[in-house]
Amino acid sequence: MTQYQEKAAVIRIERLSGDNVRLTFDCPDIAAAASPGQFVMIRVGTGNDPLLRRPFSIHQTDEDGHLQVYFKVVGRGTGMLAAVREGAEVSILGPLGRGFQVADSPACLVGGGLGMAPLLFLARKLSQLKRDRSRDTIILGGRTSSEVEPLVKDFEEFGMTVVATTDDGSYGQRGFVTAAFSSLSLPSPCTVYCCGPEPMLAGMSVLCRTRGYSCQVSVESVMACGMGACLGCSKPNRDGGYVHVCVDGPVFDAEEMAWNI
Amino acid sequence: MTQYQEKAAVIRIERLSGDNVRLTFDCPDIAAAASPGQFVMIRVGTGNDPLLRRPFSIHQTDEDGHLQVYFKVVGRGTGMLAAVREGAEVSILGPLGRGFQVADSPACLVGGGLGMAPLLFLARKLSQLKRDRSRDTIILGGRTSSEVEPLVKDFEEFGMTVVATTDDGSYGQRGFVTAAFSSLSLPSPCTVYCCGPEPMLAGMSVLCRTRGYSCQVSVESVMACGMGACLGCSKPNRDGGYVHVCVDGPVFDAEEMAWNI
């Protein structure tokens, strides 16, 4: 797989809510090569501190060479990235990792919090395939309205059923995405694509196993290189060994993982 | 002497020429306490790299609590400072050091390159004192027009004779400030206030000694603290010992210094 290190210009900055930012880059090589579930490593700042690139799922791409990331400000790196100016150039490395394996069966996309980020790209991809979309579902959950609402419209574009949940009930159904998922009657077979915090992924993994759905999960890990060179991003797998999130994932078959919850 | 660490808002950014930038801060405590020849230490960036504050002469202050610095982009720190946004807040420490000792005698101010920076503040101070200004002279020199021309008007405001020189003759007289100084007939006694590169200061020091003028020079040194705590900013003096630029200077009687040229 070919990867690129591009100097990408920031062409749009959207503050979707307090801490959640969506950046659009002009990044044609990576955008053209990317598939849903893959990620990029973005260099924040120019000095030696912070030193390492930060990983972000690819949120969307388009035919005009644009690439979007959608992220939450949680620390210094994301803080600096959120403060970038329109027109500034940022070094982006990608596309990285193995994304979602798109199946023919009806799809259920489940995103918790920032886990929604890669699902938009996936939803678009699914919508472009010649398949029956009427039985596809998207579940989007977050702690509160501001984490969910801003993206719902974007997801509704694809003609799939969108279910929203919030922990505090401020938008959509009150409760976790796992509860919403349990209460849905989904077609069978069905492929479930999940991204979100680990407890959610572990929960989804159990629910899917019970129902016999195949389940793909996108997981996170600290990363230094994002390309298999440092071996820093290990996660335990079911066999007692390790997988490396950046090259073996970030998307895994849920059955491969040893959840550490 | 009271010093302050202020969070100062950038209220004006002037790019006076390619690499030369003038910043105006809202910095009332330091502005009120400052005298000509003193300097400030400015924190560039927020991470650990670059780590140390950068020293800059106080270029001007006004009664509204504004403080200006005038600097050239020579490296990472000055580059970051030049890229600051209007409205951004920057940590400034000052006023630091011992400035010019303003004498009653006629004054000749000699600034080479960025050495002009502190002289504007000094010129204003001299112009405010009840003294005869008609015999005061200001010599401003630089490599080329863009280093000299942008400031000439500001200096002319004070009603003193302004002589400009450039190494390449692109503005004012061709040649060094030392040559311009030598060719002037100045009143005697006269106090000469100099700031600029060391060879210029060393040259001025010899010229003034020959003519019996008292000569004050503002010198530079690498600095970590700017306040006498690290002992890093030493310069050899005539006695074979060291002075510390940040507390014993930056302005010294030229006779005190051992020029290392």
Added chain:
Amino acid sequence: MEYLKGDVQIPDLRVNIGPLSLANPVMTASGTFGYAREFESLLDLGRLGAIIVKGISLHPRSGNPPPRIIETASGMLNAIGLQNVGVDRFIVEKIPYLGTLGVPIIVNILGDSLDEYRHITEKLSACEVVAAIEINISCPNVKKGGVAFGADPAMAAAVTRTVRETTSVPVIVKLSPNVTDVTVIAKAVEEAGATAVSLINTLIGMAIDLKRRRPALANVCGGLSGPAIKPVALRMVYQVAQAVSIPVIGIGGIATAEDALEFMLAGATAVQIGTANFVNPRACEEVIDGIGDYVLQEKLASVREMIGALQVG
């Protein structure tokens, strides 16, 4: 400073370094705070846990030629060369002001020989203001002295014993990180009577000016300090805290309350703030406030609960 608002709740920040009681665990690191007066208009010196002054030798030293400092990635190198006014002038010129601050004054000392250490200690012990002595056996800047003492357990013990026998105030031994196993030195000085150890002093480093093809420092090598060295310092503090039973004082790249609390988790009873004073002259006070806030937020009975509380495994 939550405890200054509304319902008063004062966090218990007191710690003890042997017989020495500190109001809080935050001290200034030697050589980075001058003789304290330099900072008087920028922070409340009376709030410091202790003040450790620039290293003092028997005779005045004029220090190294410039350049003496150079910035590095997240750090700096210094080769000040232990410039100081000498113990006699220190006692006359600096001690009176320091005595007015109401804060324990710890004097960092250095010498070229055991005799020199003994003499300085004798002179300082005569000053009531001196609450403790910190022995610099680790300074990398002066070619003789420094390194030799700090790198050899027997020599380190000898200096410690000499100072210990000469004074009744607490004796803190400041360890060099430029050794294969810092716990060996720590145990040797504990055995020799040290009240506490402080670590780390600077790592020996070098920078080169490519344009001039010369060392960036006139002294060629210098001491590396600042955030860059924090991981090394934290590791050594953790190792030493497990190896000795005297208090450990953590030093190295500390700039925030979080940094300080991490060193306490690793086993430090107190901390020293060095290079951060240059970047933020109010660093010590901000760290004290931040530790106070943490103690209240986490509802700790005392900051002492943090000492060595790291959960491993």
Added chain:
Amino acid sequence: MEYLKGDVQIPDLRVNIGPLSLANPVMTASGTFGYAREFESLLDLGRLGAIIVKGISLHPRSGNPPPRIIETASGMLNAIGLQNVGVDRFIVEKIPYLGTLGVPIIVNILGDSLDEYRHITEKLSACEVVAAIEINISCPNVKKGGVAFGADPAMAAAVTRTVRETTSVPVIVKLSPNVTDVTVIAKAVEEAGATAVSLINTLIGMAIDLKRRRPALANVCGGLSGPAIKPVALRMVYQVAQAVSIPVIGIGGIATAEDALEFMLAGATAVQIGTANFVNPRACEEVIDGIGDYVLQEKLASVREMIGALQVG
């Protein structure tokens, strides 16, 4: 890349590590470049001075539990735990691709015993592709092995001798910085037959997660690398270059051509680029280009003029 424009002028960047000739002094540091293939779409592997692959042991190792890495100020800590596929799979799976690159391939090896070092060396010596062996005697991550060999001159010499006697390819010994006097170890391995020494490996460090009150790395300690350690690395390279007469390979925080040239001034014949590969996967190629530009601009007959050309005093 001035020499690609108009009138062709090709800078002479060749250097020799004993009998091994390199097209330029820039190599990849072990453990930071995978097995090279990871970078194939990002830079021209054929332009590298040499490729040093991730450390190989006799048997496969699965490495440490996560978290294995954590960022620090201008650096990072790693405790990968020497994860690798083992020498047999390495030979079958990785060597064939590496052999196609037309660049000297240097294999970094590690072991728990002299026997293990001997066995790996035997197996690697049978591969024509292996241009040299770099012995990791300094890895701080694995509790046995690593540190013990690198911290003791006799043990370091013993490993060197074992490998030296087992193979005819050049043997580079990679030194640990976690010692009191690195020149003692360097002289010991020179004496024992090392073709060259490379330094520094990582400094042992630690980071703490205050929120969880736990070490940030599962392994507690890890190896510190990146720009933060460059001053320490530069100092040790300078010291070792003066102490030995075999070539010295500089490592530690190198990210730019200027960094590399500084190490050469300090006495390095070649350099390795580690952590910088993560930040900028094109770092090695950019450093090669930058050195070339410098050689032309400064009108040097060869980059070899830079080696040890530091003016001191």
